Every structure is written in structure tokens, then in C-alpha cells.
Amino acid sequence: MNDEADRRPAHDPQDLARLLVSRQQAGDAEAMAALYEPGAILDIGGGQLARGREAIHDFYAKLAATRQKFELGDQRPAIVKGELALTSTRLHDGTVTVEIARRQGDGTWLWAIDQPSILP
Template sequence: MNDDATRMPARDPQDLARLLVARQQAGDAEGMAALYAPDAILDIGSGQLARGRDAIRAFYAKLVMAGPKFELGDQRPAMINGDLALTSTRLPNGTVTVEIARRQGDGTWLWVIDQPSILP
């Protein structure tokens, strides 16, 4: 999927979660991975990390094929310090996500660390 509406860049760190959910619901694993920096890490459970955008893309490709659709939860306001931002969302099932985003040279934001499921 390469719809302009789902491939808009994150101009604010708060945009990242909304864009991730929209792209997952559209089945766009490539677009999901594009929200991460090339050197990002994603906790994929059981003590495993997806390292780098290619590994993150592969993980999301499997998830899109097999998993339920994501839902946007209650986003907490981003904590921004210079070019870094801490983002967090309480999902409808009660789990909490925690991510660190980095501002890019063009002013957009990409996640560099993603811990998608923390116990409530």
C-alpha cells in the first residue's frame, strides 16, 4: 500500500502512533517500518529485539498477515527534550507502550526504540 494519506511523515512525535495504527489497519508493513529510524530497535517479545528497519519490516509483515488490527489508545503527551521525545500510549487492553523518537534533519520524527507492551 502506498496511499499518500497513510504515508504522511510524522511532523510531531505524537503522530507516530496514529500513523502506525492507520498503516497496520491498511496492511502496510512497509509503511509501518518507515516510521522507524534505520538503526531502530523494537521489542518483539520473549526477550527478542528486531534490530534495524529491515528486521522491523519483516516482523510487521508477519503481524499484518496473522494478527488482529491495532487500535489507537489513550496517548500521553510526548515529553520532548531537544531532538528526542518519549511517547507513550495506554492501549484499550490496558497495556502501555513506551517509545523514544528522534527528530530528523528535515524536522520529521522517527522512532528509535519501541517497547510496545509494558504491563499496566
């Protein structure tokens, strides 16, 4: 995917997971963090939370260094109520992700809360 297409904003909450996987596979931690609100929270495991876009960027930059690649799983339909959306995906190993996205003033969507693993 070219840089322009990879960095386009999410105009639907369903776009967020696909964009995250694409950007992670490209090793672009900056573009991954851009899918989150400035004050977003990401559960990074072990009872730790990355708070804010900078901390989320730092986490994804370290993850990119491991060369681990995300795969797009079975994305469930987003549940949308007004400016909020609940997104989730069942990954191939049975893990389930759950996220809360918020519609921004320009109509695009960003994640506000992300818990990438709720079931082993």
C-alpha cells in the same frame, strides 16, 4: 485513508502512534517500518528485539498476515527534550507502550526505540 495521506511523515512525535495504527490497519508493513530510524530497535516480545528497519519490516509483515488489527489507545502527551521525545500510549487492555523518537534533519520524527508492551 488514501495512500498519500497514510504515507506522510510524522511532523510531530504525537503523529507516530496514529500513523502506525493507520498503516497497520491497512496491512502496510513497509509504511509501518518507515516510521522507524534505519537502526531502530523494536521489542517484539519473548525477550527478542528486531534490530534495524528491515527486521522491523519483517516482523510487521508477519503480523499483518495474522490479520490482527491495532487500535489507537489513550495517547499520552509526548515529553520532548531537544531532538528526543518520549511517547507512550495506554491501550484498552491496560497495556502501556513506550517509545523514544528522534527529530530527523528534515524536522520529521522517527522512532529509535519501541517497547510496545510494558504492562500486561
